[in-house]
Amino acid sequence: MDIRIETPLTLETVKSLKAGDAVLLSGTIYTARDAAHKRLIEALDRDEELPIPIRDAIIYYVGPTPERPGGVIGSAGPTTSYRMDAYAPRLIELGLRGMLGKGKRTPEVIAAMKKHGAIYFGAIGGAAALLSKCITACEIVCYEDLGAEAIRKLTVKDFPATVVIDAEGNNLFEIGVNAYLDSL
Numbered sequence: 001m002d003i004r005i006e007t008p009l010t011l012e013t014v015k016s017l018k019a020g021d022a023v024l025l026s027g028t029i030y031t032a033r034d035a036a037h038k039r040l041i042e043a044l045d046r047d048e049e050l051p052i053p054i055r056d057a058i059i060y061y062v063g064p065t066p067e068r069p070g071g072v073i074g075s076a077g078p079t080t081s082y083r084m085d086a087y088a089p090r091l092i093e094l095g096l097r098g099m100l101g102k103g104k105r106t107p108e109v110i111a112a113m114k115k116h117g118a119i120y121f122g123a124i125g126g127a128a129a130l131l132s133k134c135i136t137a138c139e140i141v142c143y144e145d146l147g148a149e150a151i152r153k154l155t156v157k158d159f160p161a162t163v164v165i166d167a168e169g170n171n172l173f174e175i176g177v178n179a180y181l182d183s184l
Contacts, residue, residue, distance in 0.1 A: 003017070004024050005027075009098045014097050014098070014118065017119055019172040019175055027155070029156055032061070033061055033083070036146060037084050040087065054094045060100040060101070061100065075132055077127060080102060081099065081120070089108055099121065102122055105165060114167065121164060134156050135154050
């Protein structure tokens with residue numbers, strides 16, 4: 001059974017989720033890939049205010065394609081998350097509660113998630129056109145010069161995801177492999 005989550009993503013909600021939980025996200029999420037993350041960290045290094053609210057936010061690692069006529073966004077599938085791993089711990093420390101992408105995360109990101117209470121959701125790679133149907137609004141917030149990598153504010157409705165790594169550090173990639181090996 002899917003767990004329905006409305007943003008903002010609170011610490012209480014994060015702590016209630018476990019690796020393997022299927023969720024449907026609704027509300028506001030932000031997009032950012034590596035170039036945008038680099039700019040966010042550079043802004044912090046200059047003691048500037050970030051252009052998006054980080055506390056209790058979810059960042060979706062995606063570079064969507066241009067919208068089709070009558071649409072709000074083009075295909076919007078997850079990108080590989082490890083490219084953001086150099087930047088993620090600092091944002092988690094500031095209260096980022098959720099990250100949405102695909103693939104594994106580094107031990108440093110997982111340690112920050114456990115320390116500060118954050119979660120990593122996985123979205124289905126290869127299902128970009130289907131995932132985009134869950135996005136009801138899209139607006140570029142900043143870094144428009146980055147094109148597909150500009151930060152966007154998305155409104156989502158029942159966006160499907162799976163908790164891959166929970167706030168305790170339980171990792172579905174490890175749990176799945178261990179369950180398979182135990183079944184042999």
